[in-house]
Amino acid sequence: MTASSATPGAAPLAAPGAAPLAAPLATDMGLPDYVVRRPKGFYHSLNPATKLALAALEVVAAFAIPGWLGPGPVLAVLVATALASRTMRSLLLIGLAALPLVVSIMVVNLFLLPGASDPIGRLGPLAPTWSGLWFGLLTTARLLAFSSAVALAYVTTPVDDLLADLSRRGLGRRGVFVVGAAVQMVPRTIERVGEIMDAQRARGMDTEGRIWRRARGLVPLAAPVVFGALAEVEERTMALESRAFTAPGRQTLLRVPPDRSIDRALRWLALAGVVAIAALRLTGRLG
Amino acid sequence: MTASGSRRLDPAPAVPSIEFEAVSFAYPDGTVALDGVSLRVEPGELVAIVGQNGSGKSTLVRHLDGLLRPTSGRVLLGDRDIRRAHVAELAGRVGLAFQNPDRQLFAGRASTEVGFGPRNLGLRGAPLEDRVAAALEAVGLSADVASNPYDLGYSRRKLLALASVLAMRTPILVLDEPTTGQDARGVARVRAVVAAAAGEGRTVVAISHDMRFVAECFRRVIVMRAGRVVLDGAPESVFGEAAWPELRATYLEPPLPAVAGARLGLGATPTVSALVAALAAAAGGGR
Numbered sequence: 001m002t003a004s005s006a007t008p009g010a011a012p013l014a015a016p017g018a019a020p021l022a023a024p025l026a027t028d029m030g031l032p033d034y035v036v037r038r039p040k041g042f043y044h045s046l047n048p049a050t051k052l053a054l055a056a057l058e059v060v061a062a063f064a065i066p067g068w069l070g071p072g073p074v075l076a077v078l079v080a081t082a083l084a085s086r087t088m089r090s091l092l093l094i095g096l097a098a099l100p101l102v103v104s105i106m107v108v109n110l111f112l113l114p115g116a117s118d119p120i121g122r123l124g125p126l127a128p129t130w131s132g133l134w135f136g137l138l139t140t141a142r143l144l145a146f147s148s149a150v151a152l153a154y155v156t157t158p159v160d161d162l163l164a165d166l167s168r169r170g171l172g173r174r175g176v177f178v179v180g181a182a183v184q185m186v187p188r189t190i191e192r193v194g195e196i197m198d199a200q201r202a203r204g205m206d207t208e209g210r211i212w213r214r215a216r217g218l219v220p221l222a223a224p225v226v227f228g229a230l231a232e233v234e235e236r237t238m239a240l241e242s243r244a245f246t247a248p249g250r251q252t253l254l255r256v257p258p259d260r261s262i263d264r265a266l267r268w269l270a271l272a273g274v275v276a277i278a279a280l281r282l283t284g285r286l287g
Numbered sequence: 288m289t290a291s292g293s294r295r296l297d298p299a300p301a302v303p304s305i306e307f308e309a310v311s312f313a314y315p316d317g318t319v320a321l322d323g324v325s326l327r328v329e330p331g332e333l334v335a336i337v338g339q340n341g342s343g344k345s346t347l348v349r350h351l352d353g354l355l356r357p358t359s360g361r362v363l364l365g366d367r368d369i370r371r372a373h374v375a376e377l378a379g380r381v382g383l384a385f386q387n388p389d390r391q392l393f394a395g396r397a398s399t400e401v402g403f404g405p406r407n408l409g410l411r412g413a414p415l416e417d418r419v420a421a422a423l424e425a426v427g428l429s430a431d432v433a434s435n436p437y438d439l440g441y442s443r444r445k446l447l448a449l450a451s452v453l454a455m456r457t458p459i460l461v462l463d464e465p466t467t468g469q470d471a472r473g474v475a476r477v478r479a480v481v482a483a484a485a486g487e488g489r490t491v492v493a494i495s496h497d498m499r500f501v502a503e504c505f506r507r508v509i510v511m512r513a514g515r516v517v518l519d520g521a522p523e524s525v526f527g528e529a530a531w532p533e534l535r536a537t538y539l540e541p542p543l544p545a546v547a548g549a550r551l552g553l554g555a556t557p558t559v560s561a562l563v564a565a566l567a568a569a570a571g572g573g574r
Contacts, residue, residue: 093315192390198354199391203451204378204407220403223393227437231389 043085043152047263048162049169051153053270060274062145064281071141078148087155094151095144102140109136159183161257168256173245189225196224302330302458302490303365303380305351310360311514312346320346322514323360328507330458331488333481335501338511339538344494345386347511348461351492352381364459379408382457386464386494388448392436397428397447400436404455422454423447425483427476442473453480460484462493466500478504498542502526502557512537523555 043051058078062071082088113132120128163180171179200220201207207217280286305328312321320343328334336344349355350362353374361368364380382404385391394400401419410418423429426446431439436447445468452460465477474497481504484491495501501508501522508525510518510533518525518533526534526545534541541557548556553565 089315089317195385195387195390198349199385200393200403201374202352202354202378202381202383202385203391203404203455204375205403206373206375206407220391220393224390227392228389 050263055149057270058149306363335505342511343514382452384452388444422450522557526557
């Protein structure tokens with residue numbers, strides 16, 4: 001037995017003076033992380049409803065304001081917020097997931113925009129147009145503004161904070177459960193698929209070979225996803241019932257996300273912005 | 288079957304050593320799961336890895352079959368750097384039994400499930416059937432050869448998942464929490480599997496929170512905390528009184544015989560048999 005970074009004979013290997021891991025739990029009167037969670041910055045600390053209101057304003061601005069005056073500033077604000085809240089990497093990953101849609105938007109508009117008559121050149125029977133390119137880029141910018149606004153609110157808001165806030169604002173238990181299940185479904189499924197794929201690859205399933213070989217791996221991947229999800233639904237239902245999910249009366253929330261005056265101000269501002277853009281749009285003053 | 292009742296199987300291929308050279312790994316969200324781990328496991332060693340949840344145990348072993356690749360550092364099987372090796376290729380050398388059986392079981396018959404790995408490795412016909420039968424026998428599920436895996440209880444599904452990895456006859460066997468959810472009979476099965484693998488000269492690496500299982504089945508214990516190896520040695524030293532502060536900082540308790548032996552002044556007694564022997568020796572000495 002050898003361990004090049006370890007002294008045989010069970011000598012402690014931790015760096016001298018390293019802080020014991022118990023310390024963080026011992027603070028805050030021994031309350032767990034769920035109760036005493038500290039946000040990582042200003043945007044993270046905003047109330048979930050505030051972040052949703054800001055996202056709504058950004059989406060409305062990106063789509064209702066004509067030309068680049070809508071999506072351009074919105075994207076700039078979103079990038080600045082993502083950098084400040086250190087979520088740029090997550091947003092870029094989500095943006096990558098939208099890549100196939102972006103490509104299809106660009107291809108369709110570049111070659112098939114109705115009424116476009118300003119060709120860039122010719123590619124066989126196809127003629128890409130400047131108008132198509134411009135419209136495709138604008139549509140892509142709006143799509144990215146939409147996905148980034150929603151994604152920013154999502155990645156900076158713990159799901160339990162969102163659910164607790166919805167509950168406090170009067171959404172019933174079933175409604176909160178439905179929202180929670182829907183919000184968590186995608187990341188849960190992604191996590192489940194990742195682990196199942198790892199387990200099957202560890203048993204020699206080829207995910208890097210030819211397409212027909214990879215196709216044979218669909219059943220070993222799909223079956224545990226489906227069976228696991230069904231089993232989880234059953235277990236979760238029983239767990240909820242056993243914890244008096246359907247009992248009458250109002251729940252006591254273990255933790256309520258703060259709702260400060262800055263949150264209320266920002267929500268009013270977002271509402272005013274949405275109303276103003278809608279009014280200007282409806283009266284034709286935005287062009 | 289041989290006269291002794293065990294099946295005659297092809298011998299396991301040559302067992303390579305395992306070497307982690309200053310391996311660090313960070314997940315895409317920036318979480319550093321391994322922080323410069325260096326250790327070497329000789330062929331045929333029985334190694335248990337213990338540590339609190341999130342200490343990097345599972346991340347470490349997933350490097351062995353290429354499911355994860357080091358952010359920095361190298362992992363060597365024998366003298367081969369596995370950085371560029373395909374997982375499907377490494378699966379023939381490292382068998383990894385995952386913690387949650389429901390993340391891998393997919394087939395409608397136990398025999399199909401167990402045959403999935405060896406079939407992926409190219410085995411067909413009678414040798415494949417022999418492998419499947421031997422693996423099911425090893426975990427006590429011979430009678431369930433035609434059962435649907437989802438009709439089995441959790442502990443038996445877990446044993447079935449273990450059988451599906453045993454059937455691959457890899458020179459290195461990695462078990463992630465093999466005794467979780469097992470009753471005494473199930474734990475005895477797992478112990479027998481470890482002992483049989485050891486008897487064949489194979490390397491066994493197991494992650495476990497079951498300190499009694501660790502002390503009684505493994506000759507080397509590695510304790511991890513925050514992505515680092517903090518203790519590394521024989522059970523007698525890792526569970527010895529001098530290491531208790533380090534264990535407790537990692538939220539681990541030494542096995543009861545070790546505590547009893549220390550309290551009685553009998554020295555290092557990590558297992559029941561060691562404690563009994565020490566008691567007998569002490570009683571004999573006192574006469």
